[in-house]
Amino acid sequence: MNRRPTLLAALTLTAAALTLSACGSDDSSKGKDSDKIAGAETEDKASPSPSPSEADAGGRPKIELPSDVTYKFEWKKTGDTEKDAVLSDAEQRIKAVDMAIARQDPLDKAYRFYSEGTAAAESQKYIQEFVDHKARTTGLTRYYNESVTVKDDGTAALVYCEDQSKAFNKFLETGKTDVTPVTKDSYVVYAGTLRKNDNGVWVTERLISQRGSAKCQP
Incomplete structure (x- = not known):
């Protein structure tokens, strides 16, 4: 989700950036200041321990992740059908990017199902960085402080925080986790x-995205 090996320290996702830096703490990422965006996968690269995450409805792709890639979404149900749908699909996009990293596939169909335009293009670059460094993410990533607004023009604005303090980069060839x-x-x-x-x-x-934001500090 999101993490980034220090090697990948700064990419941009549309005006933002993904940083594959030790997601765990430091400036990692799933992924993540203009240097970060989320998304994230080791030796189990070829066969992630499937942990299916909601799928099927509306032809949505099935998300399967290694068992050591976990999330804590503290996003609350709003009671508004559209807002809750925005949050749900945003969550699936985050997981889909991590699945692409785990599969070491910058063109994986799942994340492209949930993203288009600059977001999709930057996610591809982000995933490619992990592939180039033969790395993936591991650990727990938390999402919180969300705010969603659905507009009359068919678009929605979503703002949220990501806690990468317990998420890290894991290197496929050595199995080493960069804490x-x-x-x-x-x-x-x-x-x-x-x-x-x-x-x-x-x-x-x-x-x-922006790292170190006062809005997201514990």
């Missing part, structure tokens, strides 16, 4: 624009 100290940059804020497509899926078209 880094927790700093303010372990907390990232994201702002995304989503649009409901003809299939009823809220796809992310644009996503920007």
Whole structure:
């Protein structure tokens, strides 16, 4: 989700960035200031321990992740059908990017199901960084402080925080996990624009992020 090996320290996802840096703490990422975005997978690269995450409805792809890639979504149900759908599809996009990293496939269909435009292009670059460094993510990533607004023009604005303090980069060839100290940059804020497509899926078209945001500090 999201983490980033220090090697990958800064990419941009539309105006934002993904940083594959020790997601765990430090400035990792799933992935993640303009240097980060989420998304994340080791030797089990070829066969991740499947941990299916909601799928099927509306032809949505099945998400399967290694057992050591976990999440804590503290996003609350709003009671509004559209807002809750935005949150649900955004969650699936995050997991789909991590699945692509785990599979070491920058063109994996699942994350492209949930993203288009600059968001999809930057996610591809982000995933490629992990592939180039033969790395993936491991650990727990937490998402919180969400805010979603659905507009009359068929788009939605979503802002949320990511806690990478317990998520790290894992290298496939050695199996080594790069554990880094927790700093303010372990907390990232994201702002995304989503649009409901003809299939009823809220796809992310644009996503920007900033590390060390005061909004996300514990």
